[in-house]
Amino acid sequence: MQKNIIDELSWRGLIKNKVSGIENQLKKPTTMYIGFDPTSDSLHLGSLLPLIILIHFQKMGHKSLVLIGGATGFIGDPSGRKDNRIFLSQEILQKNTESIKNQILRLLKFHSEKIELLNNLDWIQNVSFLEFIRDIGKYFTVNYMISKDSVKKRINDEKNGISFTEFSYSLIQGYDFLYLNQMKNCLLQIGGSDQWGNITTGIELIRKRTGKKAYGFTFPLITKSNGIKFGKSEKGENIWLDKNKTSPYKFYQFWINISDFEIEKYIKIYTFFSKEKIDQLIIQHRKNPNKRFLQKKLAHEITKWVHGNEISEKIIKITHILFDKKNEILQFLNEETLISIYNHIPHMVLSYEEFEKGIFLLDLLKKSGFFYSKSEASRALKANSIYLNKILIKENFLLQKNNIIGKKYILLQFGKKEFFIIKIE
Structure with a gap:
């Protein structure tokens, strides 16, 4: 490992919060995990961030676990939400799980040698309710649980409130981290900034149950123009990775239409170009922003990754034809x-x-x-x-x-x- 991964992710703007001491831990090979709940049959552009971070980890010699929440998808994460989720049937969740699994495998096909794909339903379905509230629930006070932002905001909402089902989500995600820590020696969890409370719950559970130190960090959320995060179950339009939900042309145009203010941030987040190359690209872009050089570069790179080089080249040709005056x-x-x-x-x-x-x-x-x-x-x-x-x-x-x-x-x-x-x- 030639450089510290935290330094690499920090200059790219991919770290929001982090646990102290993480830099020293990551000087040696570490197993980390990211999770996706199958609340839809497709990932979206916000889902690319954890996969991009995972690839950075792969390149620097760490091992990665990708967890699909076949169990947590039954409940629904209350983080960042104002109301209760609509519960999905087991049949739909299974269909979504397979679809997301295939997307992840396709997106990570060149980085799969140290990646393990898991489903938390495989271990959570074997734990009884009584076992869980006795063996896991005993480590957390209600005061601790309601101090989490995701719960605090909802518990003070007289109209919607928060159900006990969603209230328990953080404990189940914490249990996932404990399980992976014990079975896979996983020491690090990453997630979006709205996951900080869930991640720290897992870290605290590992500390209390095993006495071991675990780590976590979050990345900033990518939001729509109205400030709402891109999410699989959020209302309104998303930019999906499934070509049948968002056409490759529309996907490409999303990146082309990013403002000059945001594009310099996104070119660092969504590509693997070196700092030196990105600095050169930004200088070239600033000479004539009207040509949208950075937007075209990013649109091509990310469309090629998600939809393949052949489709990306077709979209570039189509765009040239449509916008030719x-x-x-x-x-x-x-x-x-x-x-x-x-x-x-x-x-x-x-x-x-x-x-x-x-x-x-x-x-x-x-x-x-x-x-x-x-x-x-x-x-x-x-x-x-x-x-x-x-x-x-x-x-x-x-x-x-x-x-x-x-x-x-x-x-x-x-x-x-x-x-x-x-x-x-």
Whole structure:
């Protein structure tokens, strides 16, 4: 190990809180673990952070355990939540577990030699309720439990409160750490900053039960524009790693649209480039921020990792075509490229028979779902925000055959960034 992992993660902005003494422990090979509860059938972009940290650990000679919470998923973590979770059935949790497991294995395929994948259901299902509250519950006072931020915020909420089920979550996660400490000599747990209370519960349990020193640290949470964290069971839109939930094109565009203020932070967090290379990239970006050099670099790297190099290259080509201001570019596209655009951006099929009968632009905009209503589409038209095949349209009109690209496609655009393609067949 050539350098201290804490120093490496710190300059990247990947450490929020840490237990004292962790630097000395990590000077020698250490087994660490990260956990994922299967509350959805896919991970999201916030889930990449613990996997990125895990890869950093792998590169520096440490061993990693990845824990899927087949048991804790039954309960639901109250951390960072304002209300009780909706419980999932065992069947759904099992399906989600397999899906997340496959995602993790794919994302870590080049770093799997020292990674072990586990499911906490394998050991927790064998512990009876009476055993647990006697052998584990005795180590923690109620005062200690309600002092945790995740519990304190909810316990003072008269409307929602916190159920005993969620109240017990921290103890079960703490038990996971104890089990892994005893069975796998695991000395370190990492998680998002909202997991600090759960991590310290496990550290305290190990100390009281075994007398051994354990460690933990957290990384900052990645949040949406409204300040809410990305999460598998959070309400609102997430950026998922599953291409069927978030298309690779939309995934790529998320990174392209990151602000200049945030991109210098994200290029450190989400890539494995050295400090020297990142400093050079930032200098190059600052010379002409309008070219979005850093955004393109990050978008390519992370899309390649999550969706593969072939799809990433296709998305870059599609993006170039869609954002090229010259409408003539569309006339030279072959069928393969048009199909690729159709497969990667929002789309619909319009029957040739319906097109032949005659359809006006506003009706098509409404029918496609690109706009919720004709009145909404009409306002966009009057605001000079609608383009058809890259040509600005200023009034409603009846579409003709000369509006079709490659004999079967029509490309719609709203503003600078929203696209929709229609296939006529």
